[in-house]
Amino acid sequence: YDYDVCVFASHQKEPESSIREVAEKNIFSLVNYDLFDAVVVLPDILQVSGLMMKIEKDLEEKFTGKVIYVDRESTKFTSIMLKHYDPIYRLVSHLIEVHGYKDIAFVTGHKWHIHSKERLAAFCDCMKDHGLEVPDDHIYFGDYWYTGGVTVVEDMIREEKKLPEAVACANDYMAIAVAETLVKHGIRVPEDVAVVGYDSV
Numbered sequence: 001y002d003y004d005v006c007v008f009a010s011h012q013k014e015p016e017s018s019i020r021e022v023a024e025k026n027i028f029s030l031v032n033y034d035l036f037d038a039v040v041v042l043p044d045i046l047q048v049s050g051l052m053m054k055i056e057k058d059l060e061e062k063f064t065g066k067v068i069y070v071d072r073e074s075t076k077f078t079s080i081m082l083k084h085y086d087p088i089y090r091l092v093s094h095l096i097e098v099h100g101y102k103d104i105a106f107v108t109g110h111k112w113h114i115h116s117k118e119r120l121a122a123f124c125d126c127m128k129d130h131g132l133e134v135p136d137d138h139i140y141f142g143d144y145w146y147t148g149g150v151t152v153v154e155d156m157i158r159e160e161k162k163l164p165e166a167v168a169c170a171n172d173y174m175a176i177a178v179a180e181t182l183v184k185h186g187i188r189v190p191e192d193v194a195v196v197g198y199d200s201v
């Protein structure tokens with residue numbers, strides 16, 4: 001479209017230390033709003049403490065152009081919400097129809113999060129539509145970060161549950177951690193337990 005685009009992004013979704021947090025937040029203070037016609041904000045991936053409040057304040061005070069929030073509702077700016085239901089439904093369908101898995105666990109994010117609810121609904125609907133049950137102990141709530149995936153596998157192993165044939169995750173960070181933690185415990189991926197993620201990470 002012959003647009004010039006600048007991307008201001010932190011290195012990680014969440015900081016590793018207070019020193020890193022200062023550096024992560026600082027990149028966003030470099031934006032010269034006078035140079036831009038529009039700003040697209042992805043608030044859900046800017047998890048550094050206080051960062052979104054600062055960005056929103058800067059946008060209100062320093063910017064007169066168009067602002068669009070992606071994947072989070074805003075009371076101050078235009079928002080667009082992406083539909084995550086269909087891709088999750090297709091991922092789970094793939095596990096069932098192509099690979100023949102029937103015993104599938106699902107790792108979603110925080111219980112209260114809008115994306116977690118939507119992705120969990122897609123998983124449950126897909127399983128139901130394929131005539132498969134979803135036991136309560138096959139639904140796990142993570143944090144959309146590596147720690148969520150590690151905790152899920154550690155819980156499965158500690159409780160000495162029969163491992164599912166596959167684990168579908170609501171995002172790739174948790175899927176990476178699920179796979180790595182399974183392997184750390186001597187469980188082969190995908191031979192013993194298949195793992196699938198979502199989100200293009």
